[in-house]
Amino acid sequence: MATARLCVLVVVLSATAAEDFTLKYKPSTKPVRLFTEEELERYDGSVEGHPIYMAVKGVVFDVTKGKEFYGKGAAYNALVGKDSTRAVAKMSLDPADLTSDTTGLTDEQLESLDSIFEETYKTKYPIVGYTASRILTGDGSPDAAFTPEDQPHFQIKDEF
Numbered sequence: 368m369a370t371a372r373l374c375v376l377v378v379v380l381s382a383t384a385a386e387d388f389t390l391k392y393k394p395s396t397k398p399v400r401l402f403t404e405e406e407l408e409r410y411d412g413s414v415e416g417h418p419i420y421m422a423v424k425g426v427v428f429d430v431t432k433g434k435e436f437y438g439k440g441a442a443y444n445a446l447v448g449k450d451s452t453r454a455v456a457k458m459s460l461d462p463a464d465l466t467s468d469t470t471g472l473t474d475e476q477l478e479s480l481d482s483i484f485e486e487t488y489k490t491k492y493p494i495v496g497y498t499a500s501r502i503l504t505g506d507g508s509p510d511a512a513f514t515p516e517d518q519p520h521f522q523i524k525d526e527f
């Protein structure tokens with residue numbers, strides 16, 4: 368009898384644990400989308416009525432609601448359809464700065480980048496995915512050199 372009771376208890380406990388696991392690890396209904404450079408280019412604001420996307424620090428934002436800044440012929444149209452991290456950090460529209468490359472940026476520029484990333488992009492625009500080059504190498508395999516915890520200017524935990 369005692370054994371039977373114990374068994375019931377064990378079954379109930381494992382059922383609860385399984386439920387917890389399912390709730391915690393339920394796959395997201397919105398899978399993360401990875402954008403290649405070519406895919407991101409399609410969202411450059413050139414087609415009226417189409418969504419406009421822009422990446423900052425490898426995070427792709429839907430900036431369509433900022434059409435007055437980013438749409439065709441608008442002041443910041445050069446920034447969209449690509450990762451413009453460097454341009455945002457330097458507040459520059461120089462074509463040479465329209466890249467994700469942060470090499471040689473000053474501490475001040477990196478701080479400015481982080482605050483615009485947090486206060487403008489993350490608060491104002493929905494995240495629609497990530498650039499493939501942030502995570503993968505050119506041939507599509509995982510970039511062994513990419514370790515989220517070692518990226519001082521990425522706050523991976525908040526973004527994924």
Ligand code: HEM
Nearest residue numbers: 430433436443446454455456457458459460483487488491
């Ligand atoms: C004379 C130079 C500039 C002036 C007077 C200016 C002015 C402004 C103003 C007033 C806003 C805020 C608009 C609003 O929230 O309604 C803004 C936003 C912005 N500016 Fe500039 N800007 C200048 C140059 C630049 C340059 C060179 C860049 C290059 C990256 C830049 C990038 C941005 C970005 C990314 C935003 C945020 C747009 C958003 O909210 O999505 N600006 N600028």
